[in-house]
Amino acid sequence: MKNEASIVDVARAAGVSIATVSNVINGKGRVSATTKQKIERIIGELGYTPNLTARNLKTNRSDLIGLVVPTMQPGRLQDNPFYWDLLAGVEEGARDRRFHIILAGIDERTETFSFVKERRLDGLIVVGTNEGSQAVGRILELGLPTVFIDSYLSDPNLMQVYLEDRNGSYLATNYLIKQGHGRIALLIGDIPLENISYYGVLHERWLGYKDALAEAGIPYDPRTMIKLPTSLEGGYRAADQLIDMDDVTAIFSFSDVSAMGLLKRLRERGKEVPRDYSVIGFDNLFMSEYTSPSLTTIAQDILTKGREAVHLLLDQIDGSPITNRRIAMPVDLIVRQTTGPCRTKS
Amino acid sequence: MKNEASIVDVARAAGVSIATVSNVINGKGRVSATTKQKIERIIGELGYTPNLTARNLKTNRSDLIGLVVPTMQPGRLQDNPFYWDLLAGVEEGARDRRFHIILAGIDERTETFSFVKERRLDGLIVVGTNEGSQAVGRILELGLPTVFIDSYLSDPNLMQVYLEDRNGSYLATNYLIKQGHGRIALLIGDIPLENISYYGVLHERWLGYKDALAEAGIPYDPRTMIKLPTSLEGGYRAADQLIDMDDVTAIFSFSDVSAMGLLKRLRERGKEVPRDYSVIGFDNLFMSEYTSPSLTTIAQDILTKGREAVHLLLDQIDGSPITNRRIAMPVDLIVRQTTGPCRTKS
DNA sequence: TTGAAAGCGCTACCAT
DNA sequence: ATGGTAGCGCTTTCAA
Numbered sequence: 001m002k003n004e005a006s007i008v009d010v011a012r013a014a015g016v017s018i019a020t021v022s023n024v025i026n027g028k029g030r031v032s033a034t035t036k037q038k039i040e041r042i043i044g045e046l047g048y049t050p051n052l053t054a055r056n057l058k059t060n061r062s063d064l065i066g067l068v069v070p071t072m073q074p075g076r077l078q079d080n081p082f083y084w085d086l087l088a089g090v091e092e093g094a095r096d097r098r099f100h101i102i103l104a105g106i107d108e109r110t111e112t113f114s115f116v117k118e119r120r121l122d123g124l125i126v127v128g129t130n131e132g133s134q135a136v137g138r139i140l141e142l143g144l145p146t147v148f149i150d151s152y153l154s155d156p157n158l159m160q161v162y163l164e165d166r167n168g169s170y171l172a173t174n175y176l177i178k179q180g181h182g183r184i185a186l187l188i189g190d191i192p193l194e195n196i197s198y199y200g201v202l203h204e205r206w207l208g209y210k211d212a213l214a215e216a217g218i219p220y221d222p223r224t225m226i227k228l229p230t231s232l233e234g235g236y237r238a239a240d241q242l243i244d245m246d247d248v249t250a251i252f253s254f255s256d257v258s259a260m261g262l263l264k265r266l267r268e269r270g271k272e273v274p275r276d277y278s279v280i281g282f283d284n285l286f287m288s289e290y291t292s293p294s295l296t297t298i299a300q301d302i303l304t305k306g307r308e309a310v311h312l313l314l315d316q317i318d319g320s321p322i323t324n325r326r327i328a329m330p331v332d333l334i335v336r337q338t339t340g341p342c343r344t345k346s
Numbered sequence: 347m348k349n350e351a352s353i354v355d356v357a358r359a360a361g362v363s364i365a366t367v368s369n370v371i372n373g374k375g376r377v378s379a380t381t382k383q384k385i386e387r388i389i390g391e392l393g394y395t396p397n398l399t400a401r402n403l404k405t406n407r408s409d410l411i412g413l414v415v416p417t418m419q420p421g422r423l424q425d426n427p428f429y430w431d432l433l434a435g436v437e438e439g440a441r442d443r444r445f446h447i448i449l450a451g452i453d454e455r456t457e458t459f460s461f462v463k464e465r466r467l468d469g470l471i472v473v474g475t476n477e478g479s480q481a482v483g484r485i486l487e488l489g490l491p492t493v494f495i496d497s498y499l500s501d502p503n504l505m506q507v508y509l510e511d512r513n514g515s516y517l518a519t520n521y522l523i524k525q526g527h528g529r530i531a532l533l534i535g536d537i538p539l540e541n542i543s544y545y546g547v548l549h550e551r552w553l554g555y556k557d558a559l560a561e562a563g564i565p566y567d568p569r570t571m572i573k574l575p576t577s578l579e580g581g582y583r584a585a586d587q588l589i590d591m592d593d594v595t596a597i598f599s600f601s602d603v604s605a606m607g608l609l610k611r612l613r614e615r616g617k618e619v620p621r622d623y624s625v626i627g628f629d630n631l632f633m634s635e636y637t638s639p640s641l642t643t644i645a646q647d648i649l650t651k652g653r654e655a656v657h658l659l660l661d662q663i664d665g666s667p668i669t670n671r672r673i674a675m676p677v678d679l680i681v682r683q684t685t686g687p688c689r690t691k692s
Numbered sequence: 693t694t695g696a697a698a699g700c701g702c703t704a705c706c707a708t
Numbered sequence: 709a710t711g712g713t714a715g716c717g718c719t720t721t722c723a724a
Contacts, residue, residue, distance in 0.1 A: 004463065007702065017710095019703085019710070020705095022702070022704085025702095026703080049464050050701085051403075051464070051466065052464045053403045053465070054403050055701080055702055057400050057701080057717050058701090058702050059704095075627065081427040091449055091451050100465070104433065104437075114395055117350065118397070120398075134705075144400075232632065245595050257633065261636055287603065291610070292609065292610050292613050294610075353717060363694065364696095364697075365695060365720080372719080375693085377694080400721080402718090403717080404699080405718085656704070698719105698724085699718100699720085700719090702716090704715100705714090706714105708711080
């Protein structure tokens with residue numbers, strides 16, 4: 001492995017000063033067409049590549065943004081294909097602007113974010129924290145451009161990308177109502193319902209559910225709330241609770257994976273979907289079309305979400321004027337086979 | 347955002363030279379206990395964080411490793427939860443050793459890998475290339491420590507982490523044979539069978555399948571090879587081909603997602619699993635336990651695979667003696683509900 | 693045990 | 709249009 005050529009080597013070979021070479025590399029200053037061509041030729045011949053480390057030391061930027069994801073422990077994120085899509089979107093958006101992504105799995109309780117200062121990161125994208133999480137405070141102290149995804153933080157100055165959660169939930173619930181379902185269970189997550197406003201995403205979706213009920217004149221019944229995790233296993237266990245409920249003929253679950261768990265257990269218990277129960281999920285994961293029966297769900301475009309987040313961040317880093325500090329991504333109802341008209345047993 | 351304290355500030359505040367501060371930070375050289383304590387106190391007071399950019403410029407290292415994943419285009423990686431686990435494993439392994447991961451989605455045809463030199467990456471982890479891919483040549487030219495995952499490159503000097511693919515395939519096939527299945531289809535991927543040796547992973551698994559057949563004295567029949575992608579949709583379409591085959595009562599599919607597609611279509615066609623067909627997958631994804639019926643599969647530990655790869659790489663970067671340049675990760679047969687005894691219709 | 697100083701490769705300012 | 713050069717923050721050699 002030979003030593004890399006430096007800007008000095010290029011300058012010497014071209015018979016010019018390093019300042020001129022620098023100008024050519026960065027397209028700054030005034031350089032005559034001939035010297036420019038010559039320098040470019042020599043750069044090619046020498047296989048010269050600018051050393052970003054040196055440039056960054058000088059400019060005090062890193063062209064690096066950190067993607068912060070809460071503890072990548074097995075079991076926690078493992079069952080969520082969601083993150084890969086998000087990451088793909090972020091990476092792609094950053095690449096277009098010559099930034100790179102540093103991935104940082106963090107433990108919310110102990111992480112000090114020292115790497116952010118050490119590496120002079122230019123910005124941060126933070127996924128799925130909640131207001132009051134210890135991490136949020138420490139992140140804000142860094143004083144770095146930051147975009148939060150799916151976090152619903154109340155401070156209006158923070159930049160956030162989230163979903164039309166409330167609307168999505170309304171769409172799902174409303175569709176079930178239009179199919180004749182009067183009592184609709186909600187698999188809402190493993191949280192105390194009295195504190196639901198603390199959990200931004202869940203809260204919004206819960207409101208959307210209630211919006212649809214209210215519009216149809218259906219009373220809200222807290223007993224149809226199922227407080228289990230929106231994971232595969234949570235959905236699986238939720239099915240048993242669902243079956244025990246009186247007159248409930250439909251369930252809306254806040255994730256596709258939990259809807260899959262539901263389908264599994266309902267089948268085991270001899271229930272047929274959508275004859276006995278209508279089921280609707282949230283996310284539209286790639287495999288949701290391939291469950292049996294295929295899953296009706298609220299679709300979100302996770303890839304685009306990642307892309308939007310990184311654009312928002314880069315605009316801020318570059319000092320472009322920010323028009324919106326918050327972006328709500330659209331959702332869409334995808335009707336497939338797990339939902340159907342209500343046929344109440346006589 | 348105040349200006350960061352530098353090593354000079356610390357030195358001044360402590361009344362020592364920057365060389366001494368540097369020694370304390372790096373635990374090198376001889377420093378008296380008292381000065382050491384004093385300097386450490388001041389570092390705390392000033393909230394000083396070493397500037398890695400400067401250090402890296404000096405030492406010509408970056409403490410950064412690149413994770414190279416072939417084009418993160420939608421459709422290509424989108425339907426593979428696999429990568430997220432791998433990434434989680436790599437990130438975790440790197441974090442332990444104070445390295446960070448830069449994620450690089452690349453287009454195999456056009457990528458020049460200039461970022462590797464620009465950022466002075468210390469090493470590379472490359473996932474799922476094949477011998478003869480244009481990218482491999484360019485990567486090797488970089489002359490950087492590199493670990494290939496699931497790539498089956500023939501050069502014995504390259505460091506590689508892969509699976510006991512052949513054994514896994516043997517286990518699956520053998521299990522089906524022991525269950526009485528005599529003709530077993532293989533969903534092998536969208537490749538020309540004559541060139542199968544070019545596709546490392548598939549080739550190994552194909553050999554494992556043949557090993558089991560040979561051991562049982564069952565002739566290999568190329569007509570039972572299904573040459574469709576091992577994706578959800580590929581599996582879905584494979585089911586139709588399977589049903590058209592004579593006397594075939596079982597299918598081994600090279601991925602869990604394709605097995606899910608199979609289950610879906612078999613059900614649509616009125617076939618029952620495992621009564622009419624036994625199905626076995628590969629990977630043991632998190633959701634494989636939750637399909638209906640739950641999927642028999644060959645399990646691999648993707649998280650550990652990522653961890654092993656990064657350890658191998660870091661050992662090489664640190665100049666530790668490398669004992670094994672190749673690591674084969676173990677596999678495991680997980681019997682669930684999609685397989686059962688063969689009941690040939692009379 | 694500690695310090696002085698060179699220099700990593702680059703950018704940007706100021707001269708010419 | 710081009711060049712000289714200071715200096716970004718650090719490590720490391722050599723001297724004291």
